[in-house]
Amino acid sequence: MISEFLVSDELKNRYYEQGYWTAETIETVWNRQSGRFSSKVYVKDNHIALTYRDVDKKAARLAYWLSERGVSNGDVLTFQVPMWAEFCIIYVAALKLGAVMHPLPKNFNTEDLVRAMTLVGSSALICPTFDHKTNYEQQAEEVSEQLGNLKAVVLIDKFKGACGDFPVLSNIVEEGPKLAPLGSGAKSDDIACILSTSGTTGIPKAALLTHNNILFSERSMIQGFGFTADDTAYMASPLNHATGFFHGLLIPMLSGATCILDAKFSPESAIDRMNSEGCTWSMAATPFIYDILQCMRRSQRRTKTLRLWLCGGAPVPSSLIQSAREHGITLCEIYGSTESCPHIYVPPAECLNWNGSWSGVPFEGIEVKVAQDDIEVPIGEQGEELSRGPHLFVGYINNKGANNRALTSDGWFRSGDLCYQDEQGRIRINGRKKEIIIRGGENISANEIDAALVGCPGIADHATIGMPDDRLGERICTFVVATRCNEADRPTVASLAAYLESKHVQKRLWPERVEVIDEIPRTATMKTKRHQLADELARRMKSE
Structure with a gap:
């Protein structure tokens, strides 16, 4: 059971006294809302719609099935789900069990999954059978072999049934009126969810959040x-x-x-x-x-x-x-x-x-x-x-x-x-x-430059970083995704400078080097992975 809680008693007592924290868990709220809005559509993806009642019933059956396999209050339930309504069935099932919700990016491969699940001590994994050229079932088999202590693996057969021996979600949630034990036993100060940080600077950390x-x-x-x-x-x-x-x-x-x-x-x-x-x-x-x-x-x-x-x-x-x-x-x-x-x-x-x-x-x-x-x-x-x-998380797990x-x-x-x-x-x-460019002792915001370049002709996307310079420490380098393939029409230092001058942007913010790239590397939440651009710039400069 995860028990980290890096909040002082003084702050904890203050939040309860001010009414910001209560004894309610997310499960408590779900039970109230799913009853009140039972016939209303809660979630709809590109293929199916589920009412509050639909989600509640299916989640109860999944929770019952998982509980029979030993998943219980405090266990970590890892799930890797695309933008599908089934995500709601899984997270509500976790609430009904008192399990810790641990959603992971759909682009995590076997190595990523094993690392993340080992870090948090996952008890179960739920993922698709197949989606968008990715064989998740094969990944699940590899993860199951490497993490021999998993209590359960479930595959979401949204478009394709399972080929192996793993059970599929559709069978579990459609079978009979099985219900999870009433009341998960979770408390409002328990860890409810573990989220991976965006990872703009390297390997993601696992942030712990309570109900x-x-x-x-x-x-x-x-x-x-x-x-x-x-x-x-x-x-x-x-x-x-x-x-x-x-x-x-x-x-x-x-x-x-x-x-x-x-x-x-x-x-x-x-x-x-x-x-x-x-x-x-x-x-x-x-x-x-x-x-x-x-x-x-x-x-x-x-x-x-x-x-x-x-x-x-x-x-x-x-x-x-x-x-x-x-x-x-x-x-x-x-x-x-x-x-x-x-x-x-x-x-x-x-x-x-x-x-x-x-x-x-x-x-x-x-x-x-x-x-x-x-x-x-x-x-x-x-x-x-x-x-x-x-609102603040209560720490990174095991870090x-x-x-x-x-x-x-x-x-x-x-x-x-x-x-x-x-x-x-x-x-x-x-x-x-880490996004401040220190040019000749002056701090320059890469974000300020990027904001100024919004709307620049010939640029579909862009991101600015510091370029190592012997004299000034750093100079300004902007990576751009060009809207045209023609070499003659590609953005240049001169074209960017002309645009910024027309917008009355200070000259100290003008890029001093422009690098054309096919795609700006970003996290799933669209934050720029500037460390990858820095690596790419270093490679290009070395080749020169």
Whole structure:
């Protein structure tokens, strides 16, 4: 059983006294909501729709089946699921067992799975038989052989039945009125979910989140953005991350609403899907909404019901906010991480007033400070963003070194992001410690350069990093994905400089080297893997 809990008794007592934490678990809330909204569609993917009642019944049968094989309260249930409605059956079954939910990326191979499952001590694995050229069944067999202590392996036979001896989900959830034991025995301070960090700098870590962490975080978002049972979410972000799982599925559940999952995102199909399903809001990184707005600009497609889009992962340019507004969409920046789930947000009412100048203000109950070496700096000065509150994860599993680096002795989380704050408490995230280019002793934000280049002709995608330089320490290098294959039309240092000059961007932010690349490497949540670009640049420079 996982028992790490790196929160002081003082903070724990404070959160209970203030009502931010309660005795409720996510299972408690699910039982209430699935009864209240039993006949309403809870989740719909590209193929099937499931009501709250459907999910509850199927999850109960799966929980019963897993319990017969020894999976119980505190065990870790690992599942690797694409953007499928079956994800909900599995996570609710985990709740009914009191098992710890451990969703993993669908692109994890056998080696990745074994490493991640060994780290958390998984008791069971659920994955597809086959999807998108990947033989998950074969991977499951290899994982089962290497992890000989698994209590159960289940295959999701959505499109293709199993070839081997593993049981399939459809048989388990359709057989008879079998029910899990009443009440899982889980407590609100127990670990509810383990999420892998995005891994922009290397091997992901495993962040531990309690029922109270997750419920507080999602209820804060519901209150901040005014979500109700009348809303319908559109979700194209992976379900193994906080955006897809917590915000895409748990916010609708907590408010009695519906989530539409989309496994095949393209701007054209996304607009059509949102219109046909009556979607009112979504959350994803800026490339998603950028593509949608570009599609509307060049075609007659329009979103008819979409009113709100939440953007995380990078600062949102004012030009994007204005473009969204022209199409009736309020585009709000929201900031956080796996460890410190969105805790800073732009209230919809302030979206146009702040116009991209601020990343937001903290949700009620969450503390934020700007610090240098953990010591708070004066208002207006740049420093590292630190956060503390009822939403904050309670540590990385089996990683004391990472815990010491991430958490201060009094419970603050060091984000590694740079920011400044004004007298109104507004925060502006303007870079990351590791994304700051130090050119001749001057700190330059790679994110600021990337934001300035949005809309540059000839560029489909881009990302900026520091380039080693003997004289200045670093210079500015921008990797670009060109819109044209013709060598003569490809972006150059001169063409980027001309565009930035036309936008009145300071010369100190102009790229000094441009590298054309087929694709910008990103995580599943669209964060740039700058360490991979740095490796690629080093290879190219060495070959010169």
